[in-house]
Amino acid sequence: MPLTKWRKSSRSGSGAQSDCVQVANLAGNIGVRDSKDPEGAKVALPAAMFRALLDAVKRGEHDLP
Known part of the structure; x- marks a missing residue:
């Protein structure tokens, strides 16, 4: 079975501050x-x-208060 390629946004940066989805x-x-x-x-x-x-995230529907 091939390995799944996970990717993140290029805007996430790198190093310790690059935690993301x-x-x-x-x-x-x-x-x-x-x-x-x-x-x-x-x-x-x-x-x-x-x-x-x-789309909902982009509209801010899931932003924290």
């Missing part, structure tokens, strides 16, 4: 994980649902 193409779904815990929990979303989540 990573994404991967997982057999028709989009995988999401925390870069601080790559062996931890992962979420797989259908592409359309992932796109809707990104």
